[in-house]
Amino acid sequence: MDESDPANYRPISNLNTIGKIIERLFLVRLTPHVASSGNFNSMQSAYRKQHSTETALLKIMDDLYRIVDNRMAAVLIGLDLSAAFDTIDHGILIQRLKSRFGISGVALELIGTYFDGRSQFVRVGGESSPQTSCDIGVPQGSVLGPFLFSIYVSPVADIISSFGVQFHQYADDTQLYTAVKSEGDTSSIENLERCTKAVHDWFLYNGMLLNLDKSEVLLVGGREQMKKFAGGSGVFVAGSDFSVQLKSLGVTLDQSLSFDQHVRNVVKASNFHIRALRHIRPLLNREVANTVACSIYSMGQQKRTSPSFNACRML
Numbered sequence: 014m015d016e017s018d019p020a021n022y023r024p025i026s027n028l029n030t031i032g033k034i035i036e037r038l039f040l041v042r043l044t045p046h047v048a049s050s051g052n053f054n055s056m057q058s059a060y061r062k063q064h065s066t067e068t069a070l071l072k073i074m075d076d077l078y079r080i081v082d083n084r085m086a087a088v089l090i091g092l093d094l095s096a097a098f099d100t101i102d103h104g105i106l107i108q109r110l111k112s113r114f115g116i117s118g119v120a121l122e123l124i125g126t127y128f129d130g131r132s133q134f135v136r137v138g139g140e141s142s143p144q145t146s147c148d149i150g151v152p153q154g155s156v157l158g159p160f161l162f163s164i165y166v167s168p169v170a171d172i173i174s175s176f177g178v179q180f181h182q183y184a185d186d187t188q189l190y191t192a193v194k195s196e197g198d199t200s201s202i203e204n205l206e207r208c209t210k211a212v213h214d215w216f217l218y219n220g221m222l223l224n225l226d227k228s229e230v231l232l233v234g235g236r237e238q239m240k241k242f243a244g245g246s247g248v249f250v251a252g253s254d255f256s257v258q259l260k261s262l263g264v265t266l267d268q269s270l271s272f273d274q275h276v277r278n279v280v281k282a283s284n285f286h287i288r289a290l291r292h293i294r295p296l297l298n299r300e301v302a303n304t305v306a307c308s309i310y311s312m313g314q315q316k317r318t319s320p321s322f323n324a325c326r327m328l
Contacts, residue, residue: 086234
């Protein structure tokens with residue numbers, strides 16, 4: 014990455030091991046209470062048991078396929094937050110835990126002390142800036158922080174539901190989608206635009222900002238449905254109309270949901286890494302080489318593609 018671009022730098026938190034163990038114990042008690050309160054976003058898949066990127070994608074894809082099977086098109090908007098974990102307002106979070114999830118007493122005080130006394134500084138080379146108190150955000154790499162983020166953004170589900178728009182979230186990634194009959198179906202498109210603006214305003218009110226550079230719009234449908242939208246989807250994010258593909262949770266979705274572009278991306282990335290493996294192949298026996306090759310190809314969702322098995326046979 015470009016070392017001169019500040020956007021390429023990420024914070025590092027030095028966390029105490031004993032503290033992380035205590036966090037995990039507290040999380041075990043906190044999660045069931047929050048999940049059973051009825052106010053937690055049921056469409057949030059991150060940091061919950063039996064909820065993962067795979068189940069999130071299955072939910073989104075099932076909804077999109079149902080829309081297409083009903084001879085309609087779907088407009089899918091992928092929203093991304095800028096530095097999401099670093100913009101959590103501690104005061105708002107504490108108030109939300111108390112009013113929305115009924116956490117009080119010692120438990121609420123414990124969460125308050127979790128944020129107190131943290132400091133941060135910038136180090137470049139051998140030089141360090143003065144330390145300053147960290148009044149917003151959750152520590153990167155913490156055990157409790159990610160779930161607290163899910164609690165913080167949970168009310169946005171009420172905003173989206175009020176517009177009747179389908180959605181799903183995974184951490185700071187939010188997917189909004191709705192069915193449209195044709196390009197002339199302005200009511201559905203306008204409703205989706207209003208919903209997107211309301212979500213944007215909610216995030217701003219809560220000290221968070223959508224990353225418009227990573228927010229995308231995708232029109233999904235069969236061949237006949239796509240002909241009805243020759244002029245575009247009519248939905249704009251960051252001043253641009255829909256694109257031919259959208260990346261959601263590491264998977265590249267195209268307009269026909271064929272996954273052709275995703276397979277090409279996987280093959281391209283896999284071939285890059287397998288070429289690097291070739292340099293050390295003479296130093297490895299067959300068993301180790303197969304293990305390394307399959308590990309390279311099975312990163313993330315790549316384990317669901319056929320090239321992994323072909324690579325093992327080649328070695």
